[in-house]
Amino acid sequence: MNYPKSKLLIIIVLALLLGLSSVANAQNLRKGKLINKSNEVIPYVTIQLVDSAQKIIDYAISDERGEFQIQLERPNAKQLQITAVGYEKLIQEIATLESSNPLVLMLNAASQTSIQTITVTGRKPTVEAKLGKTIFNVENTPLVQTSSAIDLLGKAPGVFVDMQQESVKLQGKKVLFLVDGKRTYLEGNQVYQYLNNFQGGTIEKIELIHSPSAKYEAAAVINIITKKDKSHGWNTVLSTTAGYGQQPDVKGSGTFNYRNQKIAFSTSLGANFDKSPVQGTTEQRADNYSLFQEFHSLSKNNSSYGKFSLDYFLNKKNTFGLVYSKNTGNKLSDQLSESQRNELANGLKIFNDHNTGDVHHNRDLLSFNYTNTFSESSKLMFNSDYAWSNNLGDNRYQTSLNQQVYRDRINNLDLDNKVLSMTLDYEDLLWKKYALEVGAKLTDIQTDNFNRFETLTDSQNQIPTLQEDRFQYSENVAAAYLDLSTAFSEKFSAQLGLRAEHTQTTGKSISTNLIHKQSYFDLLPKVNLNYALNKNHNLSLGYSRSIDRPSFRTLNPFRYYSDIYSASEGNPYLKPSYTQSIALQHFFKSKYMFTLAYMENRGDHNVYYDRDEDVIVSKYENYGLTSAWMASAYIPVAFTKWWNSTLQVQVAQLNIRKDDFQKSGPAFSFNSSSSFKLPKKYMAELSHQFSYTSTMGIYEVAPIYSFNVSFSKSFLNNQLAAKIQGVDLFSLYRWHAKTIQNGIFYENKNRGRGAMYFLSLTYKLGKTTVKGSTAKSKAIENDQDRMN
Structure with a gap:
């Protein structure tokens, strides 16, 4: 790794860390x-x-x-x-x-x-306001013993859970998930599945970090804190879920934790098998043609994951940790579509497409951690992470005209990514007044992507063609951060943070001999203020500037086709986007939360459509400015002793500007969740989601609806929990988006699995509050997510 402009920065930070260590030990x-x-x-x-x-x-x-x-x-x-x-x-x-x-x-x-x-x-309030974060104490939440982490997050203030897309966002931001301060090491919907099997009865509280300190690169962080037990011992949690709608869905997981005076060991294994049908239509219109496509697809997804972590307590001050995690999976896809293309010059043509895919993925992570606790208030932490992943797949595209093969093409891909990160962090409480965090991070990223696109049959040009490209990308990041927080009085506290990053990137396309280099330096400040007016009113103000780098795949300039008229390609010239946000929160009676926020993103990574003769190509570029004003309310209501509800409402005004292009409009979301205590200790829950966004990037998006219901009960002294759940009961969830760009009208409509019904069983053995290993690895954070 080469950091010519950052060596001085890192040396200064390391010297500061060692100096602070001496100061800490010298305190009287x-x-x-x-x-x-x-x-x-x-x-x-x-x-x-x-x-x-x-x-x-x-x-x-x-x-x-x-x-x-x-x-x-x-x-x-x-x-x-x-x-x-x-x-x-x-x-x-x-x-x-x-x-x-x-x-x-x-x-x-x-x-x-x-x-x-x-x-x-002295009872813990449901919601507590802290510097840059909100504490959601789940012990006051109904159905906590039979809920999953996903169920609880759906009740948390500012959190939006999309069960169909299997995603979670905090105040509209992408989330980094931690468990007891430790990464889950899973990605995308794998995180959702993991949290869906995470038992709510083992959770003490959830930290919703909407304005993270300078230590984190993520725009938002959710940290799940499990219940603690001073005693040693073991526990096991086994869980299985079976669901059915249009297609089956089966998943299972198991977790084992053990702790004694010298070691803490944790292991978890899980597997998921599901079939995901999608059906819909796309429509394109330009000055000389129109194209209407109707498609039906089915994806078979098989995945498994495992994580093993070990902590060794050398003594009270020194702890060594080791973590290894692996995720592997296979996706088989099969799509049939009919395309009706009407050209002014050539009239109507009807094509039939049959697209199949077979993609395998493997992701591994190995992490070493060391913690030296100098005193109760100061500690030094070193983390070294190495992650590697591979995606290997074949996709075949066959197009027929008048029941004759018109074009037959195959796409082979081999995507390899490697990430090495090292962090050094120091924490201290200086003079019992100032909480200090300072650290440094070095990251080296190497990607090697090979694409091969071969035309086997082409009745139009008659001559088979071969296109292939190897795209290599490297990225080196040197970062340092400093956070300082203090309580000036019992009412007023503040946190100031600054993160400095220097980045060097090189992208090389072998076939075009294109080499593109970037070098840039960023300062990312963060400020959090908290003021308690009285016991019923608390105000929190947070400001942050964050960076979002493009994913590796969007940087690859290679073009690949989904059918004869549609293709996509990456952009090696993409630059990072930057987001500034400021939010004012009002907490009332440690129960209700009201938020007013403004967010501004420059250079967001968006898709746009362009024409290359008869082909519509979706590309990526940095947009000019995206801004939003947002207001939200979190209102829990206890109607009776047996009926509790949580209401969340968010309204926003969005605006996008790029060159001569400008679009603005409102957005609105409403979530409700009601729990009911039924006779014989049965519990029921009914939830509803409504979301309307007039503009999402370049698209106008139609409203989204969903209704869900569940019934649950615990048996065998709360060791066994059973739940029956219905998701999207009335099959209302739809995706409908449209846009006009470069004289091209594009519209997409689709629906997913529709109504799904699940039966879940969870069985707990041993001391259910024994914590597993606490080895923390923060080095890879956002970098691993960019591998997708």
């Missing part, structure tokens, strides 16, 4: 521990250091072991004050504290009346 902090009369530790309690005027001059929070650190040698320090749920308030004079280290402070249990009062007021 006093260690302490909170216990009760039964010698049990008391976790997550705030310890305040106050002066004679009862003004807070420092504070600390005990960890899960009840331990804390605080700097007692402060001017005018008078008392330590500790208030914990279920315990009497403890006031400890500084002058009376023993000189021994650590301090051991014992809290006395409160009276029964006091406990009842505190318990009611």
